[in-house]
Amino acid sequence: MFSKACEYGIRAAVYITLQSLDGRRVSVNEIAEEIDSPMAFTAKILQQLTKNNIVDSVKGPTGGFEIEREAMDTVKLSKIVKAIDGDKIYVGCGLGLKECNADKPCPLHDKFIDVRSNLRTMLQSTSLYELATGLEVGLTYLKR
Amino acid sequence: MFSKACEYGIRAAVYITLQSLDGRRVSVNEIAEEIDSPMAFTAKILQQLTKNNIVDSVKGPTGGFEIEREAMDTVKLSKIVKAIDGDKIYVGCGLGLKECNADKPCPLHDKFIDVRSNLRTMLQSTSLYELATGLEVGLTYLKR
DNA sequence: TTAATAAAGGATAAATTTATCCGAATTAAA
DNA sequence: TTTAATTCGGATAAATTTATCCTTTATTAA
Numbered sequence: 001m002f003s004k005a006c007e008y009g010i011r012a013a014v015y016i017t018l019q020s021l022d023g024r025r026v027s028v029n030e031i032a033e034e035i036d037s038p039m040a041f042t043a044k045i046l047q048q049l050t051k052n053n054i055v056d057s058v059k060g061p062t063g064g065f066e067i068e069r070e071a072m073d074t075v076k077l078s079k080i081v082k083a084i085d086g087d088k089i090y091v092g093c094g095l096g097l098k099e100c101n102a103d104k105p106c107p108l109h110d111k112f113i114d115v116r117s118n119l120r121t122m123l124q125s126t127s128l129y130e131l132a133t134g135l136e137v138g139l140t141y142l143k144r
Numbered sequence: 145m146f147s148k149a150c151e152y153g154i155r156a157a158v159y160i161t162l163q164s165l166d167g168r169r170v171s172v173n174e175i176a177e178e179i180d181s182p183m184a185f186t187a188k189i190l191q192q193l194t195k196n197n198i199v200d201s202v203k204g205p206t207g208g209f210e211i212e213r214e215a216m217d218t219v220k221l222s223k224i225v226k227a228i229d230g231d232k233i234y235v236g237c238g239l240g241l242k243e244c245n246a247d248k249p250c251p252l253h254d255k256f257i258d259v260r261s262n263l264r265t266m267l268q269s270t271s272l273y274e275l276a277t278g279l280e281v282g283l284t285y286l287k288r
Numbered sequence: 289t290t291a292a293t294a295a296a297g298g299a300t301a302a303a304t305t306t307a308t309c310c311g312a313a314t315t316a317a318a
Numbered sequence: 319t320t321t322a323a324t325t326c327g328g329a330t331a332a333a334t335t336t337a338t339c340c341t342t343t344a345t346t347a348a
């Protein structure tokens with residue numbers, strides 16, 4: 001469904017959100033450990049999240065990644081997915097056709113529209129804050 | 145969503161179904177042309193479909209691929225997807241966790257279940273016959 | 289001002305997916 | 319029985335994704 005990079009990206013963003021709720025800035029090192037992801041690769045993905053203004057980064061000692069309280073609400077999963085995987089997951093044809101639309105649909109077009117809009121709606125309506133609070137309460141997990 | 149191999153596989157299977165409805169057996173060459181896919185790669189994928197008893201193949205002159213009338217109804221997309229991409233698309237965790245279930249869910253678990261079961265239901269209920277008939281009537285397309 | 293810490297960025301490697309090529313096996317038709 | 323058409327299977331190549339390493343840049347604190 002999502003690329004590995006995107007999975008790591010979402011998990012990292014949720015972890016940063018969780019820690020930012022406590023006012024803690026976190027390093028790549030800590031993030032990779034806590035979400036069980038490869039360190040250097042995670043660093044690359046965090047660069048993308050930073051460039052896309054999804055999280056903030058601070059260099060130097062005591063530096064690390066954080067996210068503003070407001071962004072926790074405004075950043076939806078769709079923004080992260082789009083930044084890392086692009087929007088092909090909503091936009092593209094399920095069977096890989098370049099031209100596939102209501103006028104010239106692939107055989108799966110109509111059935112796929114449902115599934116995809118379901119997914120899109122879910123991603124567009126789920127905020128980082130929402131995901132982090134489940135973690136905070138100990139209801140959900142980011143590792144293993 | 146699906147791998148390229150799987151996209152080609154579904155398109156190929158639908159095309160074979162369409163032609164088998166007319167009693168025509170089709171070669172890899174024709175299939176690749178008609179679904180606009182790379183020939184040799186398509187041949188590999190057709191081997192998988194054959195091994196999984198999704199389509200039948202016949203060697204030699206006048207040989208090619210075909211599908212039995214009954215299989216057109218009983219083979220659902222889920223079978224093709226499973227044969228090529230495996231079942232991670234239904235079974236796996238959306239965030240890539242190995243252990244993710246109702247007991248120890250990832251933050252996206254509940255929301256993902258909806259999307260995924262939507263997809264699974266669609267794939268499990270859509271037969272090759274159903275997809276081919278749209279093509280036959282000229283309502284849907286397999287190229288471009 | 290210096291040393292240490294952390295992200296940024298570039299180069300490269302490993303793994304996987306996508307794709308091609310070619311000889312072997314099978315089979316129908318000439 | 320030979321020839322040609324076709325799938326099958328193995329080897330390999332190209333492209334993309336995943337992952338690592340190392341140097342540079344920024345910044346804090348001693």
